[in-house]
Amino acid sequence: MTGTAGLVGYLLLVGLVAPALLRRASWPQRAPGSAVLVWLGLMLSFVTALGLVAHHLVEPERHLHTGLLGFLHACGLVHVGGLGLSAASAAVLPPAAVLGWPLGWYGAVLLRARRARLEHLAGLELVARPAGAEAVATVAVGRVRAVVVEHGVPAVYCLPGRRRRIVLTRGALDVLSPEQLRAVLAHEHAHLTGRHHLVRAAVEAFARAFPGLPLGAAARVETAALLEMAADDRAVRRHSARALAGALGAVAAGLAPGVGLAAAGSPVVARVRRLLLPARGPHRLVRVAVAAAAAVAPLVPFLFACGPTGA
Amino acid sequence: MRRLGELEAEIMDRLWSWGRPATVREVVDDINRDRPVAYTTVMTVADILYGKGLLRREKQGRAWLYEPTGSREAYTAALMQEALGASQDRSAALAHFIREISADEAEVIRRLLDEHPAGGDRP
Structure with missing residues (x-):
């Protein structure tokens, strides 16, 4: 049972302590892409550990040191030894349920987002016009369709998916200079090509699957901000950072104050600050190491299950 | 077709x-x-x-x-309201350049831009 105790400790570490530390760290803003990977790694690791705890609870006596088979066994994927069918399914069900629960949420969140998107697209079809006159827009975004909606409040957003497009309001076109507009479009384009909506949906699914868990709540807020920063970074590779910061300022000034005011504050101030006062990002090797650590994190719980103190 | x-x-x-x-x-x-x-x-x-x-x-x-049943303007306004609204389903569906901001934050951003007229771009 020491393995189970270790796993529970690990769950507390990943579910409570790690998010608090990561939120306070300053490096994520300098390497937003890597930081997103770390949040995803933590969430996956949490689910793996929870699955292993479920497995240990139903089968505390079984020894797990049997190489690859044991490894799969620990996931509840393969069963070693001559368990009867009913016993086997009884042992597999709890861990499978633990893994299936957030996966099911992921599917549900993706479906709901898709439905909301199609509904919105249908509405757009009635009032949006192709951004033809604003030729600058179409050139800058390549093959993604940009459309304009006659609405005074400045807003720019993109709809991912098969019928992906970038939506600009007349209000946004009025307040943005051509240079700022190009930077904004590059930002939205980065969201689309980076498939950021899939990451947002995964985080949303995790937060809904484990309501009240600090890891989910923190990841929801932080990854949303980090993805914006990642898209900003992508945009300023080919466009002026000053123009992008100016665009943020112009759109912010045009939004009705307090529109959907976030209690936690919006990350826009931090985005402007890092665009105007860029800090050097971590060395590439550090970023690779962080990404590798994030990729390995989901496997760490197996150390508790299969390590010397395990089982 | x-x-x-x-x-x-x-x-x-x-x-x-x-x-x-x-x-x-x-x-x-x-x-x-x-x-x-x-x-x-x-x-x-x-x-x-x-x-x-x-x-x-x-x-x-x-x-x-x-x-x-309503004017084009009213329909557009409702559609944009919905897009800018705070529904969680919507947030996963649309990626906003700026989703929400308070008047105070907009003011901080304006000051930042004023204080760093040439900030951001490498010479």
Whole structure:
């Protein structure tokens, strides 16, 4: 049972302590892409550990040191030894349920987002016009369709998916200079090509699957901000950072104050600050190491299950 | 074949611009000036728009007179309100350049931009 105790400790570490530390760290803003990977790694690791705890609870006596088979066994994927069918399914069900629960949420969140998107697209079809006159827009975004909606409040957003497009309001076109507009479009384009909506949906699914868990709540807020920063970074590779910061300022000034005011504050101030006062990002090797650590994190719980103190 | 949504847009566009009730025949004739379209197709799509609550209708003789339930501006405003709204489903669906901001934050951003007139770009 020491393995189970270790796993529970690990769950507390990943579910409570790690998010608090990561939120306070300053490096994520300098390497937003890597930081997103770390949040995803933590969430996956949490689910793996929870699955292993479920497995240990139903089968505390079984020894797990049997190489690859044991490894799969620990996931509840393969069963070693001559368990009867009913016993086997009884042992597999709890861990499978633990893994299936957030996966099911992921599917549900993706479906709901898709439905909301199609509904919105249908509405757009009635009032949006192709951004033809604003030729600058179409050139800058390549093959993604940009459309304009006659609405005074400045807003720019993109709809991912098969019928992906970038939506600009007349209000946004009025307040943005051509240079700022190009930077904004590059930002939205980065969201689309980076498939950021899939990451947002995964985080949303995790937060809904484990309501009240600090890891989910923190990841929801932080990854949303980090993805914006990642898209900003992508945009300023080919466009002026000053123009992008100016665009943020112009759109912010045009939004009705307090529109959907976030209690936690919006990350826009931090985005402007890092665009105007860029800090050097971590060395590439550090970023690779962080990404590798994030990729390995989901496997760490197996150390508790299969390590010397395990089982 | 064109998508149904496009025809919906063409019908709404005309009724919004005309600003008066019109029959399916009038809409068909007007679309036919650009391209051929079948009367029954337009009738079906007008019925769909009625079902969606975008059009209201009134019998005049043997034909229905259709009219938008709201102005184009009101429809656009509602659509944008929905896009800028705070629904979680929506947030996963759309990626906003800026989703929400307080007046204080907008002011901080304005000051930052003033204080760093040349900030950001490498020389």
